[in-house]
Amino acid sequence: MIDTIMTGEVLRTFARAIVALVSEARVHFMDKGLHSRAVDPANVAMVIVDVPKDSFEAYSVDEEKTIGVDVDRIFDISKSIKTKDLVELILENESVLKIKFGSVEYSVSLIDPSAIRKEPKIPELDLPAKIVMDAGEFKQAVSAADRISDHVTFRSDGEGFYIEAKGDVDQIVFRMGEAELIEFNGAEAKSMFSVDYLKEFCKVAGSGDLLTIHLGTNYPVRLIFDLAGGKVRVEYILAPRIEAE
Amino acid sequence: MIDTIMTGEVLRTFARAIVALVSEARVHFMDKGLHSRAVDPANVAMVIVDVPKDSFEAYSVDEEKTIGVDVDRIFDISKSIKTKDLVELILENESVLKIKFGSVEYSVSLIDPSAIRKEPKIPELDLPAKIVMDAGEFKQAVSAADRISDHVTFRSDGEGFYIEAKGDVDQIVFRMGEAELIEFNGAEAKSMFSVDYLKEFCKVAGSGDLLTIHLGTNYPVRLIFDLAGGKVRVEYILAPRIEAE
Amino acid sequence: MIDTIMTGEVLRTFARAIVALVSEARVHFMDKGLHSRAVDPANVAMVIVDVPKDSFEAYSVDEEKTIGVDVDRIFDISKSIKTKDLVELILENESVLKIKFGSVEYSVSLIDPSAIRKEPKIPELDLPAKIVMDAGEFKQAVSAADRISDHVTFRSDGEGFYIEAKGDVDQIVFRMGEAELIEFNGAEAKSMFSVDYLKEFCKVAGSGDLLTIHLGTNYPVRLIFDLAGGKVRVEYILAPRIEAE
Numbered sequence: 001m002i003d004t005i006m007t008g009e010v011l012r013t014f015a016r017a018i019v020a021l022v023s024e025a026r027v028h029f030m031d032k033g034l035h036s037r038a039v040d041p042a043n044v045a046m047v048i049v050d051v052p053k054d055s056f057e058a059y060s061v062d063e064e065k066t067i068g069v070d071v072d073r074i075f076d077i078s079k080s081i082k083t084k085d086l087v088e089l090i091l092e093n094e095s096v097l098k099i100k101f102g103s104v105e106y107s108v109s110l111i112d113p114s115a116i117r118k119e120p121k122i123p124e125l126d127l128p129a130k131i132v133m134d135a136g137e138f139k140q141a142v143s144a145a146d147r148i149s150d151h152v153t154f155r156s157d158g159e160g161f162y163i164e165a166k167g168d169v170d171q172i173v174f175r176m177g178e179a180e181l182i183e184f185n186g187a188e189a190k191s192m193f194s195v196d197y198l199k200e201f202c203k204v205a206g207s208g209d210l211l212t213i214h215l216g217t218n219y220p221v222r223l224i225f226d227l228a229g230g231k232v233r234v235e236y237i238l239a240p241r242i243e244a245e
Numbered sequence: 246m247i248d249t250i251m252t253g254e255v256l257r258t259f260a261r262a263i264v265a266l267v268s269e270a271r272v273h274f275m276d277k278g279l280h281s282r283a284v285d286p287a288n289v290a291m292v293i294v295d296v297p298k299d300s301f302e303a304y305s306v307d308e309e310k311t312i313g314v315d316v317d318r319i320f321d322i323s324k325s326i327k328t329k330d331l332v333e334l335i336l337e338n339e340s341v342l343k344i345k346f347g348s349v350e351y352s353v354s355l356i357d358p359s360a361i362r363k364e365p366k367i368p369e370l371d372l373p374a375k376i377v378m379d380a381g382e383f384k385q386a387v388s389a390a391d392r393i394s395d396h397v398t399f400r401s402d403g404e405g406f407y408i409e410a411k412g413d414v415d416q417i418v419f420r421m422g423e424a425e426l427i428e429f430n431g432a433e434a435k436s437m438f439s440v441d442y443l444k445e446f447c448k449v450a451g452s453g454d455l456l457t458i459h460l461g462t463n464y465p466v467r468l469i470f471d472l473a474g475g476k477v478r479v480e481y482i483l484a485p486r487i488e489a490e
Numbered sequence: 491m492i493d494t495i496m497t498g499e500v501l502r503t504f505a506r507a508i509v510a511l512v513s514e515a516r517v518h519f520m521d522k523g524l525h526s527r528a529v530d531p532a533n534v535a536m537v538i539v540d541v542p543k544d545s546f547e548a549y550s551v552d553e554e555k556t557i558g559v560d561v562d563r564i565f566d567i568s569k570s571i572k573t574k575d576l577v578e579l580i581l582e583n584e585s586v587l588k589i590k591f592g593s594v595e596y597s598v599s600l601i602d603p604s605a606i607r608k609e610p611k612i613p614e615l616d617l618p619a620k621i622v623m624d625a626g627e628f629k630q631a632v633s634a635a636d637r638i639s640d641h642v643t644f645r646s647d648g649e650g651f652y653i654e655a656k657g658d659v660d661q662i663v664f665r666m667g668e669a670e671l672i673e674f675n676g677a678e679a680k681s682m683f684s685v686d687y688l689k690e691f692c693k694v695a696g697s698g699d700l701l702t703i704h705l706g707t708n709y710p711v712r713l714i715f716d717l718a719g720g721k722v723r724v725e726y727i728l729a730p731r732i733e734a735e
Contacts, residue, residue, distance in 0.1 A: 103421050109414035144594055169599035176593050348666050349634055354659035
């Protein structure tokens with residue numbers, strides 16, 4: 001039997017991170033904590049979510065277990081739980097997940113994990129540039145770029161980090177110098193990405209959350225969000241778009 | 246001539262309660278206060294609204310009068326009046342109702358009451374279980390049940406009051422023990438109702454409002470909301486749905 | 491070269507005032523400040539916007555210049571700037587306007603001014619009645635009238651200022667006596683206008699903004715809004731509708 005208690009914010013963040021890419025996922029109750037990862041149907045992006053044991057108010061896992069979950073449903077339920085309220089997840093058997101909070105108890109049917117698309121291996125990526133910034137600022141830049149174009153270029157050089165979008169007639173440059181970044185190694189890198197995916201990733205984060213970007217040249221980017229006051233780690237890996245010129 | 250003054254909240258609550266079921270209704274200016282009742286076109290639910298004389302800032306009724314009102318229109322107008330602002334209803338003749346607030350004066354045409362569907366008799370119901378709870382909690386349970394199913398079961402036993410919904414794959418139980426209820430007689434009762442009607446009823450109420458439920462077994466339920474700080478009494482009577490099993 | 495700095499509120503107000511009537515406009519950087527005016531495609535209304543030099547944090551104009559602007563675009567961008575944040579407009583050449591705020595720099599392509607509809611002369615109007623009131627109250631009256639009818643009558647006499655609308659069955663009178671108006675000369679005047687235009691004008695203003703109305707009889711009205719804490723002056727001139735009787 002598995003019995004875990006967390007805040008509404010932790011459950012919502014966990015589910016929100018995954019629904020950005022898929023609606024069903026395998027979720028692992030492991031000794032070290034909750035883990036899930038998935039690739040979107042178009043094979044463009046991967047999400048890796050971890051909630052370490054210490055992020056729970058209570059975490060009792062007799063035996064490691066993998067369940068198949070309708071994540072849309074969990075996210076939908078999690079929206080009715082207040083951020084600081086506690087929610088209990090109970091797994092008595094492999095077919096039903098109980099979600100209890102306040103006076104409410106949901107019994108959510110589980111999916112056979114083998115019926116859910118196989119999980120991806122996490123690729124090894126050699127990405128020279130590292131940028132640490134506020135997720136809220138990143139979100140604002142992505143949302144500004146979205147007005148101009150459906151793709152956006154991330155660029156890093158000795159002087160700063162740039163998010164650039166070029167429309168048919170207008171263009172926008174979002175520029176952060178070393179002093180405005182929390183951490184920055186000044187390495188050169190440049191890749192182009194789809195704005196739609198980035199917008200979807202940003203939904204899980206807000207101002208005050210920490211975002212670490214690992215960037216290469218014409219290479220996938222790693223975006224690591226530190227969420228729910230450090231209790232949830234969400235990583236997205238996004239494939240680049242080829243710059244047509 | 247009739248001349249009455251109330252708060253915007255009282256007028257809005259009065260109108261909101263009725264539009265849940267019908268768009269036109271007979272409204273009675275009586276010596277003891279304002280009264281209206283109506284049955285929805287499908288004959289599934291009844292609403293009974295009373296605003297006692299004492300709930301008005303001023304209430305002058307020369308002679309008891311019944312008017313026919315486009316309640317949608319009144320509700321629409323009432324939305325532009327602030328909760329604590331005063332609004333005056335003036336009836337100089339049977340064809341026009343004047344609604345004055347701030348610098349605004351509406352003249353709303355009335356409907357011949359005889360053209361509006363005959364009013365229902367209030368049925369006598371013998372309902373064993375009595376539950377008094379916060380309307381906000383009830384609203385939350387109904388809205389949670391709505392995600393799972395289009396019907397919901399109210400159940401009362403010696404231990405508490407339950408709101409249950411069962412979907413194709415998931416289910417939800419909302420459980421309140423005696424200690425969490427404001428008043429509870431512990432009688433046994435169980436009936437099933439349509440979520441759509443309940444959702445509509447809940448719109449008039451919020452957290453902090455008192456709700457009294459009288460429940461029987463496979464029998465109509467009475468839901469009595471104490472609204473606008475006790476100034477407006479709204480009762481809904483809702484027919485049960487037959488449990489198919 | 492032109493380089494000006496203003497608050498986000500000033501830029502947003504400037505753009506909002508114009509998009510009420512047209513999506514492209516000629517904008518003049520003059521020694522005394524920013525100016526623009528335009529007539530809507532139906533020739534029913536004119537907008538005249540002025541931001542005096544003193545309303546800027548910095549205003550450097552080497553040489554007076556006229557540019558052609560996609561005002562919808564500017565308004566869209568201005569919405570992402572906070573009210574009190576500073577925004578810089580830079581014009582290095584006649585084809586691109588740079589808009590800088592925070593870490594963001596937009597480059598917006600300009601339109602050849604000669605491709606934009608010729609600007610109107612400002613008509614001389616002899617309007618007897620003058621009414622000064624809170625723009626928020628005016629907005630509320632227009633929005634109330636909109637529920638009743640698609641046209642509205644402004645009327646002024648020795649006793650006050652009236653906004654009246656007459657629907658098929660209902661009517662509304664919004665009445666402000668001399669004591670409730672900020673300034674009022676009591677002159678007689680009466681004209682009817684389209685509610686749609688008035689609603690559009692009101693969007694630029696809010697409660698606390700000053701509105702000066704110059705009214706005649708069956709004659710255009712001048713509505714002068716004093717906005718953004720007195721930093722932006724927006725005037726609308728609206729042609730009357732003929733009262734069919």
